Amino acid sequence: MRAESSNITSKLNPRLVLRKRIGALAYTVFVLSIAVGLAGLLVLLTQVLLQGLPWVSWHFLTDYPSRFPEIAGMRSAIFGSIWIMGLTFIFTVPVGVGAAIYLEEYAPKNWFTRIIEINISNLAGVPSIVYGLLGLALFVEILQMGRIIVAGALTMSLLVMPIVIIASREAIKAVPQTYREASYGLGATKFQTVKEIVVPHATPGIMTGTILAMSRAIGEAAPMVAISALVYITFSPSSPLDQFTVMPIQIFNWVADPRPGFRGLAAAGIIILLVILLTMNTVAIYVRNKTQKRSEE
Amino acid sequence: MRLTQNRRKGSLVGSLAYWLFAACAILSIVTTFGIVVSLLSQSLGFFKEIPIWDFLFGTNWSPILKDAEGNRHYGVLPLVAGTILVATIAAAVAIPIGLAIAIFLAEYAHDKVRKTIKPVLEVLAGIPTVVYGYFALTFVTPQLQKIPLKIFQEDLLVFNALSAGLVMGLMIIPMVSSLSEDAMMAVPRSLRYAAYALGATRLEVARKVVVPAAFSGIVASFILGFSRAIGETMLVTIAAGATPRFTFNPLESIQAMTAYIVQLALGEAPHGSLEYNTIFAVGLLLFFMTLGMNVAGHFLVRRFREEY
Helix, strand or coil: CHHHHHHHHHHHCCCHHHHHHHHHHHHHHHHHHHHHHHHHHHHHHHHHHHHHHHHCCHHHHHCCCCCCHHHCCCHHHHHHHHHHHHHHHHHHHHHHHHHHHHHHHHCCCCHHHHHHHHHHHHHCCCCHHHHHHHHHHHHHHHCCCCCCHHHHHHHHHHHHHHHHHHHHHHHHHCCCHHHHHHHHHCCCCHHHHHHHHHHHHHHHHHHHHHHHHHHHHHHCCHHHHHHHCCCCCCCCCCCCCCCCCCHHHHHHHHHCCCCCCHHHHHHHHHHHHHHHHHHHHHHHHHHHHHHHHHHHC | CHHHHHHHHHHHHHHHHHHHHHHHHHHHHHHHHHHHHHHHHHHHHHHHHCCHHHHHHCCCEECCCCCCCCCCEECCHHHHHHHHHHHHHHHHHHHHHHHHHHHHHHHHCCHHHHHHHHHHHHHHHHCCHHHHHHHHHHHHHHHHHHCCCCCCCCCCCCCCHHHHHHHHHHHHHHHHHHHHHHHHHCCCHHHHHHHHHCCCCHHHHHHHHHHHHCHHHHHHHHHHHHHHHHHCCHHHHHHCCCCCCCCCCCCCCCCCHHHHHHHHHHCCCCCCCHHHHHHHHHHHHHHHHHHHHHHHHHHHHHHHHHHC
16 A cells, blocks of 8 residues: 555656655754764863863862972962952943843934944954953053953953843843833832832843853953963962963963873863853753743743 | 922932943943954054055064064964964864754754754853863864875874864854754744645755745854854964964964964063054954954844844
């Protein structure tokens, strides 16, 4: 029966078998492409783990860099990264959320708003090293700050600002219009509605976007290289006016060092960095899932 | 009385808040101006001494080291060639693979499969670029050196454009695939149903209906991916080398524009000197190259969105 019907089809459309075979071939190619992407990721992680795990230890976190790989650690880089992250967070979130509130809740639909929107999406695509040059010219040279943590954090804030703005806008857009109308119906002003209704309901989305922005910031080496330049630091920065290094710069330093042992240190540093990134992303996903459940209730 | 007072206070706070929010949004415009002005002002001193023509079209770049006759050269083309070479290799990897993944996710995969594969692939986009540099230098290059690659009668060097480009391709796959997939998902289902009703196979629907309909979005994903590759810094700094060379031979060590900026930022060139200012001139060129591509890419994305 089946043979008969396929016989009829092939008589009606003699090329169908061939077309289906080409389709099956293409399907294999598509699946292989995914396999290539996943395999690349897998090989990368395996290489890092194999090379780096022997070097990961407690003293690796608590010791300063050294000429001797056996006793070298990334303490100063970890402290530097913590400082940069903390300040970047403080600088970015109020401004980024403020800009998002303006664009979603207040901005008139005119050419100026269009320009701001286009500008933000273009800023998101500016290479990070260019932000480094901006920070170098503006904060370090023109404002005479020197190569200090604040200059690095301000540079990093400008770099991740578009991410926070775009994510916050999405979160604010997702707050149902009816909530705002109910608030106005109770006599609230526009600002009260924004403050009491819109921002609290958008907070989980804003948080998720902010964490993603921070995880971009913690891995960025290029702009920090331009600002920090100092790459061999053996003290923990204790104020925002200190000089600094960050984890990706320290890793870069070790990768670039051809002496035996230092590539292993680089891999160990990468493991620490990836663990932090993984933790941040897990938190982001957790926050997002929690809020999704709430809105379904 | 009390009510009106409250209201007045409310409107004062409200308008203050309005201007604060507006100022935050306008800061983004200020940032763009800041980039252009700071790069321009710092490279002005450079362009006073070196004619812009010589900078843009010179084929010899040696601003730090003097040549045999004691001259320095400021032609940026070797750096541009290095950047384009690496980005082209990356695009040659990422465009076909990214597009194939996008077609699979949009046209073939079940929702469950899509929701598992997408986030895993996006991990690739979240890995810091120093990590890719490490991977290219310590894994990909040694593996490639095992293959007898003697295209131009020479061996693969420790620092080379090829492995940096291949790894960069891996890095931008998720960018190409997720933007292309978004474009394909936005193609109305009715178009697909019509094609199926005419007897098309799945591949024919994808190839002759969905991809053409999503074409501008797909091209946008290629352009934005390429622009990302051009601006990528640490990977080329670590793996592609520090030898500015006007070549398109992927086996050689080259220097990309971004890698030059890092090299000089780490070096000891005195501030305000001519060689120090070169990084701002190179940065300015890099900014305009990526800006042009990003504007084109976003324009295509928007144009596509308006169609349906």
